[in-house]
Amino acid sequence: MRRFFVILKKELKEMVTWQTLVPILLIMVIYSFLGRTINQEQKKQAAPQPITVVDLDRSQTSELLSGILTKANFKVTTVTEGVVDDIVRKVASEKGSAVLVIPHGFEAGLQAQHPQKVQTYTIMRNFSMMGIQGTFRMDAALSAMNEYIGDMYIKSGAPGLDPAVVKHAISSQSFITVGATSAEGDPQEIVSLVMQQTMIIPIVLFLVIIMASQMIAASIASEKENKTLETLLSTPVARGALVTAKMMASGIVALVSAAAYMVGMKSYMGSLIGSSTGASATAVQAIQKLGLVLDLRGYILLGLSVFAGIMVALSIAVILGAFAEDLKSVQILIMPLMMVVLLPYLITMFIDINTASPVLKWLIYAIPFSHPFLAAQFIFAHNFTMVIAGIIYQFALFFVLAAVAARIFSTDRILTMKLNTARRGSSLGGWTLQREGISLRIRRK
């Protein structure tokens, strides 16, 4: 038994190192941050949601319905005159998200027990998972109204009531609005059609960035470990060419594997969601009318954003790889990069960037990998300025990082910088970033 504990102690000492602890701690910090942020966003969602009621009927019932909506946690703004299209456009430009039109003759129709149709406009700016929540708002408004009217019918005890009318006195003609354009269609169906087009991009991008970064950092580390790097550095090869060739090779391999993933993932996702051929003709027409289909310009912008994201990741990986002394240390070096990629991926999935707090918004924008994840959403929302600004930011950052990487390779820092993961006699080991000049632990002969 004693020997068992001797072995157990040794195994634990081997396993509990910074290599294993840092990722766990990082994940803990990131997820608690995410949890808090999402929680705050959800509180925002729980606050009364704004809705503009265009009351063309100006009747007692329509006024009562506004009260019902307030009770059902809506913040109602009532407009009683004007052209509906103009009002919707105005609400959209003022960052509103829902318009309900109560037509003329609404009250009279209900009194005659004729089902009535209202028009609903869902204004979409965000096509992330969080954005979809907005499409459920109208359903909530409608069912609150139906419940009230139903109660009224039942209380009135009028003879010969049609149960179908009692249950669904009000139905809706749904519109979805993007920018200044509105089109008829079921918002949920339209949003899911839009999401299907770009759903695999974040997953593939995440895989590509991680793969390419790991490949390039591992390539530098293994060259250092085998001392082939020293040999290469003493040959007549320009240092810039060395760095660029390494980055390009990793980029090419990553892109080829991305293409393979895309094909596989697309068929997998297709089987989960059901192919888009199942979509109704109205929805297909609507996404075309609203410009929610990626056209050549959209694909080019999206491609550029993804490409820039990969280049930024590669240049960071080159710099991190320069610290690696061997393949083992690559894992720990790449971990922070993985976290930085994972963070915007998760945030943009669960948080509506348009309504996020300024601090969170700028934090997301500052992370270069947020932009490829956000690009598709911005393109669909016709916010091309943000996409282009994101691409410019990513390329600017890439050039700065590439210059730093080239500088490291053109000096002896490439050989003298290192991440030391050696144990210092303690059970946890040491973890210090070293450069010449910082510590005596640099290997010398």
Added chain:
Amino acid sequence: MEQALVVENLKKSYGKFEALHGISFEVAPGEIFALIGPNGAGKTTTLRIVATILQPTSGTARVYGMDVQKDAARIREVISYLPEEAGAYKNLTGLGYLSFMAELFASDVTVQREYIQRASDITGLGERLRDRIGTYSKGMTRKLLLSRAVMTHPKLAIIDEPTSGLDVVAAIDIRESIRRTTAEGMAVLLSSHNMLEIEYLSDRVAIVDKGTIHDVGTPQGLKDKYGKANLEEVFVQVVRQ
């Protein structure tokens, strides 16, 4: 005649630690010059500076008149460097590796072929050159790398611990290869802590310890000067003084 290498008052610090305290020596064309000393003496640092991959803190090193800092790119055209216990790309075949390195040094295909042929002859690996380097023994890899280092007819070859970790037969093969190739006028700067090897190989020797050169001379000259039977005893006496 212009010297192959002139090192003057070379210093190199890693932060507060000074690895080289200002060393000076010269190597003539066709000469095999060895730095001998224990691990951590500063041999590899010196070799790396001459190979243009480390920058000196102060002092100069000139290869055929070219400064290691200002003319690094030109120096890389005429030198070759073989690090201690260096590996090669394991997925390449021996021939593939030689071809890759030949392409880095020459753009002319005929010259590349000549380099590969010369290296193939020197390695003595024959048909095994067509196998993946991953399948080679340590000695075979070292022979391949050494042949690579001399195939381009460098004016100065910098070789760190030529035979460390090799068995006696492989070590002798490597030493003979170095000897043969210097007959063509190539200068060699090498380092070793194997004094017997140095005695066999070198024309002149510098005794290095703790970043300082304590004495320079021919192996015989040093043995005579200190009245010792071999370089090991000379080294111990010099360092203890």
